Amino acid sequence: MANLHAPRISLPVHPGLIARTSEFAHSRPAAQAPVFFSAGTEIYAQGERCSGLYKIEFGAVRVYRLLSDGRRQISSFHLAGETFGFEADSVHHFFAEAICATGVHVMHSANNLSSELLPLALKSLVRAQEHLLVLGRQNAIERIAAFLSDMAERQGGLKQVDLPMSRADIGDYLGLTIETVSRVFSRLKQKGVIRLPSLRCVEIAKWQVLQDMAA
Template sequence: MTLAYAPDAPLATPAIAQVMERLGLRMTFAKDEEIFCQDEEADLLYIVVSGAVRTTRLLSDGRRQVGSFYYPGDLVGLETGDLHRFSAEALCDSTLLVVKRSAVKTFAGDEDLDRALWQATRRELERTQEHLLVLGRKTACEKVASFLMDLAQRDRSEQIALPMGRQDMADYLGLTIETVSRMLTQLQGASVVEFDGCRRFRVTRWDALERLAE
């Protein structure tokens, strides 16, 4: 089955996509299972087929920073250096397509691999810039609203999945879990969003959510 890649996925060259589908091995990972670890050799590439992935980095004082979240169609683990800067774990039961970087280089060629590296670097820079803006210039409510808006724009269904837990959100947004929970309650109380349990929500006031997320 051909993968349906997300519009903003950093996998931008058809040659890379074809190699991944031709040579890649499908692997399943259980919730919270490690996919690769921080400072491990980056000799494998991954595409999320189903589920979701988070990248994390442990700081010197033992705190955890969530770097980003990846969804079906996203390419994970394409580094410009030889080592992974972050660890990656499955947020939920997930399937990934895995292939050796050397195989991609052999079958796609240096030019396509270099192009994919550039595209991945560009996309990760955009992710980092967006993340820095959220961390440095927004209030707690605006941070949570921006996070929910990003998920809503990706999913575009009435009931939007929230594959990560409150602690993941807190570690990504630079907040405490108590603050995240309080902001979600506040947004629901203002009828901006409506939650169906802890892991699914719908946007009831798009204009209000967009204003907070700007």
């Protein structure tokens, strides 16, 4: 599942949800048919009732909160194979959207084995706490370097890293503006640390330098 780009399949005009009904098609306990979401569509919204956890089959998801004036903080990105949708109670405190064409398995609470859930929840917790360090104490270059390192690692440590999300998404994840994200990318490129074969693809040329920048 290397290619995280939205495949250029023709998508339904209006709602992003293509096949939520398939969820009910065959209900085997462990693996249900995946639910599909097209790029930019909502998976759940703040205030909505939780309907379980989501495991990504393919694609990518952003989980975020909004302030009343529209400022957005993306708290996490999720890639293929990852599980998201943890909440403290039965209501969602966040929004989740498909970044590109995405298929997810919805795991209803009936399926939940706490013993399997806890490790996943704890992993999310440590991830979030580590991200706090980035947002609280690192400068723009360090944030981008940490982000790229993380993305690379989660994609198997290959040189070529897929960035399914826009610069705006990256900015809202790292607490920066689009312009600052863009400028840092340019600087890293100019320094020969990364190459940008295309907008949504980064090639890490100097891994160690990037790692060091992430501090």
